[in-house]
Amino acid sequence: MYKVLVFGITENPGGVESFLVNYYRKIDRTKIQFDFLCNTHNEVAYENELKSLGGQVVHIAMRSKEPMKYRKELKEFMEKHASDYQAVWVNVCSLANIDYLKIAKKYGIKKRIIHSHNSQNMDNRIRMFLHMINRQRISDYATDFWACSEDAAKWFYKEDLQSKAVIIKNAIELDRVGFSEEKREVIRNKYGISDKLVLGNVGRLHFQKNQLFALDIMKYFSQKNPNCVLMLVGQGEDEKKLHQRAEELNIKEKIIFAGVQSDIGAYLSAFDIFLFPSVFEGLSIAGLEAQVNGLPVLASYGVIPKEVKLTENFHFKKLEDGAKSWAEEIEKLSLELKRTDKNEIEKQFTEAGFNIDTEVKRLEKLLMEK
Structure with a gap:
């Protein structure tokens, strides 16, 4: 051995x-x-x-x-x-x-x-x-x-x-984080968000992952799209700061702190759009798993390595464009929500070595x- x-x-x-x-x-x-x-x-x-x-x-x-x-x-x-x-x-x-x-x-x-x-x-x-x-x-x-x-x-x-x-x-183990309609319903019912547009982020609550910026985006996005929530899956040093920021922005009721979860595929299935505004990354598993689940992803340009983009549903935007501009981009994505086809995902991930x-x-x- x-x-x-x-x-x-x-x-x-x-x-x-x-x-x-x-x-x-x-x-x-x-x-x-x-x-x-x-x-x-x-x-x-x-x-x-x-x-x-x-x-x-x-x-x-x-x-x-x-x-x-x-x-x-x-x-x-x-x-x-x-x-x-x-x-x-x-x-x-x-x-x-x-x-x-x-x-x-x-x-x-x-x-x-x-x-x-x-x-x-x-x-x-x-x-x-x-x-x-x-x-x-x-x-x-x-x-x-x-x-x-x-x-x-x-x-x-x-x-x-x-x-x-x-x-x-x-x-990535594709089947483990792939989309499940059944799991989507379970998670959305659990949090009482069955009829809502769900933006999501998975990662340590840490300045690297930039969830504070995600809250700023949410403030602008929810002004035009009140029937929405932002779900943060993970825990970390910034949790208290994020709670405080949500209160300051008057969006506390629109933020779900889901904590650490073992079945990430279930939570990704519950999302409609994956928000990915990190300030730096190596080669993010979260960004890959979101694509395996078929989700539209909006990621920070020049930060997330280009090789992470494996599907047409993965979009880049510069952090310096600001939260309002990100909110506008999410609005465009929300007009035609469509998950990537499972066969296309398997083809792209296998060819790229993921x-x-x-x-x-x-x-x-x-x-x-x-």
């Missing part, structure tokens, strides 16, 4: 977590097995499912809260178990912490993969400083350099490493390469 120690699963079921569990469901687990090293003692996203698929979930203390305990537990785990693994695969959005690669090298794990999942800094200045320092020396500790997009590779790696970077597609059923074989090969 070829064993891989994977870092990247947190308590929040975000894009990286979705990416990892999508592939883990599909890999040939008679040949390759994943264990998950998690920087928290709390239950992490998908933990029960990961265990049911045969993976161990290893919890160590959080570095930011208990640094001494974190170092002790990480060292003790590696001393006992590093020899069990042929590879370590570190999935992160910045290089602020490369301890897992350093200790993997120290304890003799031969294949050490660093995988970039973002294209800009989403942290504070200290972590940005650490990222820039570690960017200079990442090749001392990693043997393989992966990224979700070309932009993500540029953000993580010096020029000489960018040519070595392997792009791993954020491939169908998990075809991409998983490539990942298995890359993981087991010497």
